[in-house]
Amino acid sequence: MRQMNIKALNKTTKSNIVTYGIVILAYLIMEILMRAGVVSSLLQGLLVPLCTYVILAVSLNLTVGISGELSLGHAGFMCVGAFSSAFFSKCMQEVIPVSGIRFFLAILIGAAFAALFGVVVGIPVLRLRGDYLAIVTLAFGEIIKNVVNVIFLGKDSRGFHISMKDAFSMGLEPEGEVIINGPQGITGTPNDSNFLVGIILILITLFIVINLVNSRTGRAIMAIRDNRIAAESVGIHITKYKLLAFTISASLAGVAGVLYAHNLSTLAAQSKNFGYNMSIMILVFVVLGGIGNIRGSIIAAVVLTLLPELLRSLNDYRMLMYAIVLIATMIFTSSPGGQAFRERYSLKRLIGQRKETKEAE
Amino acid sequence: MALLEVKELGISFGGLRAVDDFHMTIEQGQLYGLIGPNGAGKTTVFNLLTGVYKPTDGYILLDGENITGKKTIEINQHGIARTFQNIRLFDELTVLDNVKVGLHNHYSYSTLTGILRLPKYYKIEKEMDARAMELLKVFDLDQEADYKASNLPYGKQRKLEIARALATEPKLLLLDEPAAGMNPHETQELMKTIRFVRDEFHMTILLIEHDMKLVSGICEELTVLNFGQILTEGETSTVLNDPKVITAYLGE
Numbered sequence: 001m002r003q004m005n006i007k008a009l010n011k012t013t014k015s016n017i018v019t020y021g022i023v024i025l026a027y028l029i030m031e032i033l034m035r036a037g038v039v040s041s042l043l044q045g046l047l048v049p050l051c052t053y054v055i056l057a058v059s060l061n062l063t064v065g066i067s068g069e070l071s072l073g074h075a076g077f078m079c080v081g082a083f084s085s086a087f088f089s090k091c092m093q094e095v096i097p098v099s100g101i102r103f104f105l106a107i108l109i110g111a112a113f114a115a116l117f118g119v120v121v122g123i124p125v126l127r128l129r130g131d132y133l134a135i136v137t138l139a140f141g142e143i144i145k146n147v148v149n150v151i152f153l154g155k156d157s158r159g160f161h162i163s164m165k166d167a168f169s170m171g172l173e174p175e176g177e178v179i180i181n182g183p184q185g186i187t188g189t190p191n192d193s194n195f196l197v198g199i200i201l202i203l204i205t206l207f208i209v210i211n212l213v214n215s216r217t218g219r220a221i222m223a224i225r226d227n228r229i230a231a232e233s234v235g236i237h238i239t240k241y242k243l244l245a246f247t248i249s250a251s252l253a254g255v256a257g258v259l260y261a262h263n264l265s266t267l268a269a270q271s272k273n274f275g276y277n278m279s280i281m282i283l284v285f286v287v288l289g290g291i292g293n294i295r296g297s298i299i300a301a302v303v304l305t306l307l308p309e310l311l312r313s314l315n316d317y318r319m320l321m322y323a324i325v326l327i328a329t330m331i332f333t334s335s336p337g338g339q340a341f342r343e344r345y346s347l348k349r350l351i352g353q354r355k356e357t358k359e360a361e
Numbered sequence: 362m363a364l365l366e367v368k369e370l371g372i373s374f375g376g377l378r379a380v381d382d383f384h385m386t387i388e389q390g391q392l393y394g395l396i397g398p399n400g401a402g403k404t405t406v407f408n409l410l411t412g413v414y415k416p417t418d419g420y421i422l423l424d425g426e427n428i429t430g431k432k433t434i435e436i437n438q439h440g441i442a443r444t445f446q447n448i449r450l451f452d453e454l455t456v457l458d459n460v461k462v463g464l465h466n467h468y469s470y471s472t473l474t475g476i477l478r479l480p481k482y483y484k485i486e487k488e489m490d491a492r493a494m495e496l497l498k499v500f501d502l503d504q505e506a507d508y509k510a511s512n513l514p515y516g517k518q519r520k521l522e523i524a525r526a527l528a529t530e531p532k533l534l535l536l537d538e539p540a541a542g543m544n545p546h547e548t549q550e551l552m553k554t555i556r557f558v559r560d561e562f563h564m565t566i567l568l569i570e571h572d573m574k575l576v577s578g579i580c581e582e583l584t585v586l587n588f589g590q591i592l593t594e595g596e597t598s599t600v601l602n603d604p605k606v607i608t609a610y611l612g613e
């Protein structure tokens with residue numbers, strides 16, 4: 001009896017180690033390829049955004065897969081993390097010259113602000129269910145993006161000045177500096193992100209999400225997802241755990257935003273980086289990777305980000321190929337037929353079968 | 362003092378008086394049955410007792426404490442646990458984890474302790490595993506501990522629901538048609554298990570059941586509900602031989 005228990009535990013632990021392993025291995029391979037000089041500069045430029053997408057996908061999976069809430073505003077939390085941290089880094093560039101310490105603090109600030117927005121949005125929104133939740137989170141993401149676009153924030157000897165109109169209305173002294181310049185966003189954020197930092201942040205995100213899922217809190221969250229009424233009947237506090245999952249998820253999206261912001265010389269809130277296009281793209285990663293499947297999210301994010309680049313030579317057929325891959329993956333991961341196929345021909349099962357026959361002999 | 366005392370309990374859904382002037386007194390350690398034809402209001406009584414519905418009239422005392430109108434979670438913490446007529450398990454979780462969710466409020470460590478995997482995490486999880494396995498063993502489910510709950514056969518799912526309810530350490534256990542969908546052999550086993558739970562856990566049990574063999578086999582007292590009202594109540598054999606009850610079940 002106890003043995004079986006240990007076996008079950010080992011199974012999840014093993015699977016988690018594989019997940020961490022894949023990330024580390026991918027890093028090492030990329031590092032070696034880059035040293036060897038066979039990685040195009042285009043691909044090199046994609047590495048940090050790729051890490052950003054992986055973190056976003058894993059964190060959204062916490063909301064969608066583990067907590068079972070459809071959120072379409074994930075890019076909004078990323079936006080909050082990006083702007084709050086970029087603002088911090090820009091202001092502190094002279095005060096904290098050591099980039100490591102400054103970036104570490106920037107991550108904490110991005111995470112904290114995104115978490116704060118997670119709570120503020122989550123409290124009213126988590127009372128809604130299903131489609132309503134999706135609509136409200138979608139609206140939230142758009143509002144955040146649009147609000148950021150009309151903020152002008154500057155600094156001079158008298159302190160900070162803010163305006164919602166234009167840069168002049170702040171009334172800065174001549175030597176004052178504009179930090180957030182409305183639609184032009186923040187220019188000159190220190191370039192503290194790199195591939196290694198991205199990988200470390202992915203590993204931390206994985207550590208948080210995986211350990212959370214396999215804990216008392218994670219069980220409560222999944223119990224609510226599986227059966228709300230039953231969860232209540234055994235004394236699980238629904239709102240508390242839903243909000244907790246949502247907030248952690250938002251905060252990790254904020255971290256992705258920090259990584260993203262510190263990789264760009266100009267950070268501006270556009271619909272392609274912080275709008276619903278982005279939110280939906282992250283959701284596509286989660287759905288294609290398999291809802292609730294953390295490793296799947298990572299793989300889907302990587303494949304679907306690299307695919308358009310790799311298909312660039314095909315030009316006209318690029319989007320067609322992309323669509324075909326999307327549909328094929330969806331059928332493969334989600335349809336009952338695809339699942340049956342996977343079960344029948346999975347590597348695990350083929351190996352398992354061989355073992356069984358061995359034992360029988 | 363009785364463990365459960367219900368007086369003048371009632372609820373209306375729109376124009377329908379689903380339960381009316383319901384009363385019930387259950388002593389500590391009793392095995393009590395609530396029976397009645399389909400649609401009589403039995404499940405509604407459970408939903409009133411567990412705070413799923415707020416009663417429009419009457420009150421509910423558990424161990425002398427007024428729990429009328431409290432929330433489901435609070436009522437569970439006061440000591441009422443239940444199973445559901447249409448099984449409600451945490452389908453995607455393992456059998457073991459289903460029970461561990463039931464243990465949630467009795468074994469505690471913070472979310473941060475869980476994420477950081479502090480020593481307390483391992484200690485408490487181990488205790489929870491041990492306790493959950495103990496409960497699973499009572500229901501002969503220990504071999505299936507790491508199955509996904511939805512992969513259990515129907516009869517075992519019903520048992521798992523009882524194990525999960527017991528994990529919350531209730532004073533009063535409510536079972537809504539525990540034998541539904543079981544074959545006669547499984548029902549026989551279930552009767553033994555229910556008696557065992559009462560004796561070993563000193564549990565007080567209120568159950569709804571249509572299987573008269575089970576009812577007459579293990580219930581000491583019965584209340585019969587018909588069209589939301591109490592038809593009769595009393596000792597099991599007396600009630601079951603009451604012509605009024607027979608007519609209600611067979612229809613005129």
Ligand SMILES: Nc1ncnc2c1ncn2[C@@H]1O[C@H](COP(=O)(O)OP(=O)(O)OP(=O)(O)O)[C@@H](O)[C@H]1O
Nearest residue numbers: 374377379397398399400401402403404405406446
């Ligand atoms: N939430 C609700 N809204 C409206 N009517 C309801 C609601 N819940 C129950 N009812 C009605 O109350 C009556 C009693 O239902 P209940 O489920 O309590 O019956 P029951 O005795 O458990 O029957 P069964 O033996 O079929 O389970 C039924 O007429 C039912 O339609």
Ligand SMILES: [Mg+2]
Nearest residue numbers: 403404405446
């Ligand atoms: Mg019923």
